Amino acid sequence: MERIPILQIGEFLLVTIQVDMHDQLAMTLQDDLSERISATSAKGVLIDISALDMVDSFIGRMIGTISGVSRIMDTQTVLVGMQPAVAITLVELGLTLPGVRTALNAERGMRLLNNSAAPQ
Amino acid sequence: MERIPILQIGEFLLVTIQVDMHDQLAMTLQDDLSERISATSAKGVLIDISALDMVDSFIGRMIGTISGVSRIMDTQTVLVGMQPAVAITLVELGLTLPGVRTALNAERGMRLLNNSAAPQ
Numbered sequence: 001m002e003r004i005p006i007l008q009i010g011e012f013l014l015v016t017i018q019v020d021m022h023d024q025l026a027m028t029l030q031d032d033l034s035e036r037i038s039a040t041s042a043k044g045v046l047i048d049i050s051a052l053d054m055v056d057s058f059i060g061r062m063i064g065t066i067s068g069v070s071r072i073m074d075t076q077t078v079l080v081g082m083q084p085a086v087a088i089t090l091v092e093l094g095l096t097l098p099g100v101r102t103a104l105n106a107e108r109g110m111r112l113l114n115n116s117a118a119p120q
Numbered sequence: 121m122e123r124i125p126i127l128q129i130g131e132f133l134l135v136t137i138q139v140d141m142h143d144q145l146a147m148t149l150q151d152d153l154s155e156r157i158s159a160t161s162a163k164g165v166l167i168d169i170s171a172l173d174m175v176d177s178f179i180g181r182m183i184g185t186i187s188g189v190s191r192i193m194d195t196q197t198v199l200v201g202m203q204p205a206v207a208i209t210l211v212e213l214g215l216t217l218p219g220v221r222t223a224l225n226a227e228r229g230m231r232l233l234n235n236s237a238a239p240q
Contacts (some may be wrong), residue, residue: 005136005170005201007226009129014226016125016136050125081125106127106134 003030006036011043012110019049026062033066037073044113045070046106060095067100070098076116078102080109121136122138124149131163132230138171141166144184153186166227167191170201180215187220196236198222205240
């Protein structure tokens with residue numbers, strides 16, 4: 001079955017989204033991720049979307065849900081690698097990703113997670 | 121243009137291969153990666169193939185080339201996350217990935233790179 005890999009890097013989980021998301025894939029990712037958070041007691045989750053040329057409301061909602069689930073599980077999520085054009089489109093569309101923290105790249109996202117004293 | 125993202129994690133570069141590779145994508149990845157190695161002075165490259173259900177001779181050769189180029193640029197490459205079924209098929213096909221170091225997952229691959237005293 002097609003699924004998006006979740007890599008453990010130290011205390012963090014890293015998800016790189018490269019393919020078009022559809023319902024089933026998004027559900028599988030949410031399930032896999034919450035299981036991995038529980039199994040590894042990860043301190044944070046990094047979602048890299050640098051490969052995406054477009055982020056629609058579906059992906060936006062999925063990221064919001066992942067972020068919400070992580071927060072309930074005492075883990076923080078940071079969205080990293082957003083292309084400038086994607087950010088512009090998101091704002092123009094009114095999709096401001098409420099409750100989702102962002103960082104320019106994976107490196108900075110990790111620093112952000114390391115520096116944040118308490119979960120959001 | 122479609123390209124595979126290269127993430128910098130500390131002193132390492134991480135490439136997660138999730139999509140079917142074709143000639144142009146493989147060439148772009150090789151170019152991008154050597155540029156990033158040069159720009160970041162990365163200590164090592166991790167190539168994660170946990171999402172691949174199949175590794176054919178084309179991908180095998182590409183990984184070998186990337187590994188060779190990295191070595192010349194004084195960087196080490198570790199292939200991580202290979203599924204058991206993929207390993208079995210590779211050996212059965214006689215594709216033993218000469219010169220490519222492997223590790224079970226990204227975590228161990230990073231430890232391997234950290235512990236290796238001198239470039240291979």
